[in-house]
Amino acid sequence: MLVTEQNVNSMLRLLSKPKRLAVDTETTDLYTWHGARICGIAVGIPPASLRRCFYFPFRHESGDNLSKTRLRQLIGVLSRRDLIMTGWNFNKFDVHMLLAESMREPEYAEDVMLMLHLLNENERFMGGSYELKTAATRYVDPAARETQLAMKMRMADLGFQSHELWKLSPKEVAPYACADVYYTERLRERMIGPLREWRLDTIWHEVNRYALISRRFEERGLLLDVPLMRRYAKEAEKQVGRYERLIRKMAGYNINLNSNKQLQNWLGVFSTAKDALGRMKGKAPKALITYRQWFRVLSAYYRAYKERMDEHHVLHPNIKLHGTISGRLSAEDPNLQAVPRYTEVYKVKDIFIARPHHLLISADYSQMELRLGAHYARDEFLIGAFRTGKNVHAMTAKDFADLGVTYDSAKRINFAVQYGTGASSLAEEIGCTLERAQQFLDRMHKLHPNYRPLYRQIERHARKHGYIRLWTGRVRRFNQPNPEMWFHKALSNLIQGGVAEVMRTAILRLHEALHSSVYMLLQVHDQLLIETPAIRLKETIKTVRSEMTRDFPFSVPFVVDIKTGKRWGTLRERK
Numbered sequence: 001m002l003v004t005e006q007n008v009n010s011m012l013r014l015l016s017k018p019k020r021l022a023v024d025t026e027t028t029d030l031y032t033w034h035g036a037r038i039c040g041i042a043v044g045i046p047p048a049s050l051r052r053c054f055y056f057p058f059r060h061e062s063g064d065n066l067s068k069t070r071l072r073q074l075i076g077v078l079s080r081r082d083l084i085m086t087g088w089n090f091n092k093f094d095v096h097m098l099l100a101e102s103m104r105e106p107e108y109a110e111d112v113m114l115m116l117h118l119l120n121e122n123e124r125f126m127g128g129s130y131e132l133k134t135a136a137t138r139y140v141d142p143a144a145r146e147t148q149l150a151m152k153m154r155m156a157d158l159g160f161q162s163h164e165l166w167k168l169s170p171k172e173v174a175p176y177a178c179a180d181v182y183y184t185e186r187l188r189e190r191m192i193g194p195l196r197e198w199r200l201d202t203i204w205h206e207v208n209r210y211a212l213i214s215r216r217f218e219e220r221g222l223l224l225d226v227p228l229m230r231r232y233a234k235e236a237e238k239q240v241g242r243y244e245r246l247i248r249k250m251a252g253y254n255i256n257l258n259s260n261k262q263l264q265n266w267l268g269v270f271s272t273a274k275d276a277l278g279r280m281k282g283k284a285p286k287a288l289i290t291y292r293q294w295f296r297v298l299s300a301y302y303r304a305y306k307e308r309m310d311e312h313h314v315l316h317p318n319i320k321l322h323g324t325i326s327g328r329l330s331a332e333d334p335n336l337q338a339v340p341r342y343t344e345v346y347k348v349k350d351i352f353i354a355r356p357h358h359l360l361i362s363a364d365y366s367q368m369e370l371r372l373g374a375h376y377a378r379d380e381f382l383i384g385a386f387r388t389g390k391n392v393h394a395m396t397a398k399d400f401a402d403l404g405v406t407y408d409s410a411k412r413i414n415f416a417v418q419y420g421t422g423a424s425s426l427a428e429e430i431g432c433t434l435e436r437a438q439q440f441l442d443r444m445h446k447l448h449p450n451y452r453p454l455y456r457q458i459e460r461h462a463r464k465h466g467y468i469r470l471w472t473g474r475v476r477r478f479n480q481p482n483p484e485m486w487f488h489k490a491l492s493n494l495i496q497g498g499v500a501e502v503m504r505t506a507i508l509r510l511h512e513a514l515h516s517s518v519y520m521l522l523q524v525h526d527q528l529l530i531e532t533p534a535i536r537l538k539e540t541i542k543t544v545r546s547e548m549t550r551d552f553p554f555s556v557p558f559v560v561d562i563k564t565g566k567r568w569g570t571l572r573e574r575k
Contacts, residue, residue: 003056024088025098028164028166032099042180086110087109108208108209113132115187116135130322210508221317247284251266301339331522361537370418375555417448519531562574
């Protein structure tokens, strides 16, 4: 139903009574930090019924809108402390939009999309997706996508982008927006039973809180040193031009460096991938690798960041809780989790700085996968090493010194033993012969005899039951097509998923424990980036170490490596 000035008062009174409402926002764009605002709000009263779904229009380009006063009144209704809001991708996108309209930040809200991810983290592998109408079509109504497809066609006919619903009249948008809250509620009703049967309702509650916390990561964002970024961009432009000229001189003609076919013909190879070029001898492959590095750092980082930063030179990542099968956070637009390690070419981390009177803290779990592996394998040797604070990779390098194993190769050998990597794969990873790789593995499995039985045990469990449970109770299913391709990853799923759950637990704890002036900015796998007022540095470090290491149900202690500084790229270790 479209809400108008004639019925708005009765609608507001109606919505002020329920303890839970389904809510969806239609907006002028995607990101509030680039000026996006709400053009309308759809609200549904449970249980699911289209007759109980209402659309409040506020900023449509044509047609009758409600006033800003009415918007404030609706925001007041949605800000009730006794109200739980339910939505789809709600705890990130919609909460951003509602807060921009001065809504009180919710202490808790339900995201049904995250419910689906908990029930089937393999949705994308099975022909589905985490897009609302696709999920609704798959689980509750085969005709659910019809309104979406009709709207897409209408928008395309008018030459509008899919996120430009505000250009249509409220009358046209109301059925589409009401369908969103209706199908959100239908999906919740469909999935709440299975969620409880799988004993995942507590995890869902925690994940909803986790999503609201990660929304704060996005809102705070990372500050850029724009003058330094411009200087680095100019250097990259100069190097790109230099290597373009050098390669074309080598080729003897105006070769297109973006054409793999031309590059393959010039070098006489079937592939110009980085690994293939790295195995080739001569100056030409090395020059091409270096050119690509400079071109990537210029286009994928400096130029992309300049386009995406806000007016205050802050970069806001889009963080997703449903982007991985393990539940580990992922990021995109931009993917700040993929900022490369510091090199003379990739100096990208230097341009991320703390705000005035603040410092950055990097809190990085030390050797977490090996710690959880040692726990599950009951490897007393490794458990003892971790309890006495020894570096496991350094120990392996020392034990294999007679075979010329480096520290980096020792790391790869340790993970190969833990995850059941074969000799051929290990040989390729560390650049040795098949015989030597097999020699490494044979010796390691004698030193750590419990890993092969553990690997087989977890795989048997996955085959028999079709799933495994992580230490928190979260489920990892093996219901993808061609499950034989996945069963052998059961142990790595148990460990890597377990580490992701450790990070989630730590972040939930830190949200409660850190001072309100301290901000968590980004999770990069096992590392957490934090921004703290300089005067609170020691207090924050103490809290971070405590909350990230205490009271976990494992036989190995957790260690957090702390680094601090003004720039992400030049953080220094702090004991």
